[in-house]
Amino acid sequence: MEQGINDLIEISQYYGKQKDFVIAGGGNTSYKTEKHLWIKASGFSLATIDEAGFAKLDRSLLAEVNTKTYSENVLQREDEIKNDLLKSRVEPEKGQRPSVETSLHNLIDFAFVVHTHSTKVNGLMCSNQAAEKTAELFGDQVLYIAYDDPGYILFKVVEKAVLKYRAEKGKEPAVIFLQNHGVFVGANTITEVKAIYDELIAKLDAVYGEEPENEKLPVDKVADKIVPAIRMMVSGEGLKTVRLVNHTLLDNYLQSDNFPAVSAPFTPDGIVYANSSFIYMEYNDNEEEFLQAVSKEIEDYQQQKGKLPKVIFANGLGVLVIADHAEGAEILVDVVTDHCRIAQFAESFGGQHPMTQKQVEFIESWEVEQYRSKISLGA
Ligand SMILES: [Zn+2]
Structure with a gap:
């Protein structure tokens, strides 16, 4: 098995097992080479995922989703995209369904992308000061995206913002914050992914202070x-x-x-x-x-x-x-x-x-x- 896949499994389980980052089937991880993208398939949990939980996709076929024209009708469009994602599978016989967030993973130009619904990041993303405090705390380390409807619309918004970021900063955004949603972190090694997440959380912790101990309370006999x-x-x-x-x-x-x-x-x-x-x-x-x-x-x-x-x-x-x-x-x-x-x-x-x-x-x-x-x- 390719070392990249081993690393992908390791980083997926690492965040998948922490409720601070992932609950139940939430979150999504991927690994890519020039030709292929491995991404968590629907129905698998990051906490327990292994190689069988990742769909292997052909990136040249995935790229077509970016340029193709789809139906104006939301449901029809999402259906068409779902079919194109299915067509990009290298091993369709495995019956895996790649997530709707696949195009986002393919877009981000890092070998590893770890998307979570981090509770602490969402404390900021679901607040009244999401945009300004992101800029204040993280500067241009983080690309902030205002809320949009999930699926293709959101993908197009992020794509545009990433292209603009690349043009302006001459680098790839390693961190993308999505308002009322979560965070994407990209890096070329899983050690870097962890270092970036640690830094994000440390900066947020400095604002939040110590979280009050959450004690279980007895429930009434009734x-x-x-x-x-x-x-x-x-x-x-x-x-x-x-x-x-x-x-x-x-x-x-x-x-x-x-x-x-x-x-x-x-x-x-x-x-x-x-x-x-x-x-x-x-x-x-x-x-x-x-x-x-x-x-x-x-x-x-x-x-x-x-x-x-x-x-x-x-x-x-x-x-x-x-x-x-x-x-x-x-x-x-x-x-x-x-x-x-x-x-x-x-x-x-x-x-x-x-x-x-x-x-x-x-x-x-x-x-x-x-x-x-x-x-x-x-x-
Ligand atoms: Zn998500």
Whole structure:
């Protein structure tokens, strides 16, 4: 096996195992030579990835995506691109699906590209001072990209910015920050990738100061009745897992004055995992009253969104997560915790800047269409 692939596996697992950088299937890594690009295929986790998790792509075929004209219709266009990405596979028989972020990886002219949703970087990227503080803290070491809809549109925006950066600075941007999304780091060795990440985090830590210890809090005994009751409510179309958790960080955002800071999504990934809104409720030591209110809230949510809620902030009780299975519940707890940490870090940069309603709607309609097309294909 090529040493580059070994290094790619090592750096992928290194960041994949740290919740500060990657949660569940998030993040993306790649390695390239002149001719080929190896990139994490959909459905693999960086934490446990090995050679089988990387799709090998032909870079000359990938380059065609940059210049080709695609449909004006968003979904049709993304479909056309997906097909072109599939066509670029050197070993199509493996059935791997390269991510929509493949073109971005191919664009960045470094052997290794490590894309993560670093919580600390996102504390800045999801804040009100994302652009100006990036410039102030990092100068031209970091290329900052304002939010745009994910997929081809975002790729074109980044491509333009990278070309401009190259022309002006006479070098390749080693770090790209994406507002309300995350970070791309590129370097020719994995030692350099780590050094760059370490430097970024050190600079941010200097602003954030020491993060308060996050202590687990006991949940009320009444949870033994409430959790199964809610599980019954939501298990109409298949068994669900419901979990109630609390820790000092969540407890802070459970307070009605603080909840608005975490009530809207920060990133597209956040929406994919936890939906675009949480339910917020008060628990006033009356189990029956609470369960009636939850039932009503869930019904309203389903009516409005056409799907079940995944997260309920219940002040006085804790955070309830609703998932398909235990592992999914675990991931949701991580996602909500990450979301609250981003909100906390953003306080250092003028407060939270969540996604706008329009940006959220784009992700939601995209999700719905993808879901529909899956159903219609019987997949
Ligand atoms: Zn991403």
